[in-house]
Amino acid sequence: MNSLDGFELVEANASDTDEIINLMVLAYEDDEMWKYTFQKVPYYGRFRFFYEYNSARNMMEDVTCFKISEKATGKMVAYTALQYPWTIRPLSPELKIALSSLDPLAGLPLTPKGFRMDDRMGTHVLPEYQRQGLGSWLTRHCNSIADEHQAKTYVAAGCKSRGMFKALGFKRFGVFNPHAERWGQEYDAEKAKYELLVREPKDLKTVDDYEQ
Numbered sequence: 001m002n003s004l005d006g007f008e009l010v011e012a013n014a015s016d017t018d019e020i021i022n023l024m025v026l027a028y029e030d031d032e033m034w035k036y037t038f039q040k041v042p043y044y045g046r047f048r049f050f051y052e053y054n055s056a057r058n059m060m061e062d063v064t065c066f067k068i069s070e071k072a073t074g075k076m077v078a079y080t081a082l083q084y085p086w087t088i089r090p091l092s093p094e095l096k097i098a099l100s101s102l103d104p105l106a107g108l109p110l111t112p113k114g115f116r117m118d119d120r121m122g123t124h125v126l127p128e129y130q131r132q133g134l135g136s137w138l139t140r141h142c143n144s145i146a147d148e149h150q151a152k153t154y155v156a157a158g159c160k161s162r163g164m165f166k167a168l169g170f171k172r173f174g175v176f177n178p179h180a181e182r183w184g185q186e187y188d189a190e191k192a193k194y195e196l197l198v199r200e201p202k203d204l205k206t207v208d209d210y211e212q
Helices: 015-032 041-059 095-101 134-149 162-167 205-209
Strands: 005-010 061-072 077-084 114-117 124-125 152-157 170-176 194-199
Touching: 005 134, 005 205, 015 041, 015 061, 061 134, 077 134, 077 205, 124 134, 134 152, 134 162, 152 162, 162 194
Parallel strands: 114 152
Antiparallel strands: 005 061, 061 077, 077 114, 077 124, 152 194, 170 194
């Protein structure tokens, strides 16, 4: 029996927002960047922090969220958010202005040219369900969508997810250093950095021709 047989992957919607934010808060508890930053912040404060950004961003027209739930309990155990290029899902001028205040990366030249799975929008798995292939499943699902549209995918990957993304076709093109030391804690400076990764789409026509 496949270890993923007990789970299902479907598109998430607005009614899943609270579960998504809860999952994000719990997934970040042992993250090198966030664990010291939030060590004195109670659960509700962390929930509210992530809710303020993600609840609005995930529901914009250029984003689709996907969730993995446990079939036996219905519990959401993993999720990701995929931003589509504006050539495929155009945003109104008003939403672009709103987005620029929410997401400082939104105006980068790379973003409109392809999909971007932003680490802040997230690919998150509950701690007790990690290392079971759920993050890889979400990534393969998004890769297939990118291949269908022949679009690049961009991701800012933390230390725990770098290996997974690279194993699934992503390559490093830069590094984002949040300078975590400014909070005065004993951070591991290297682990706190995010690697900026890109994946080129597979040529589905070539693959089909080869298989024939």
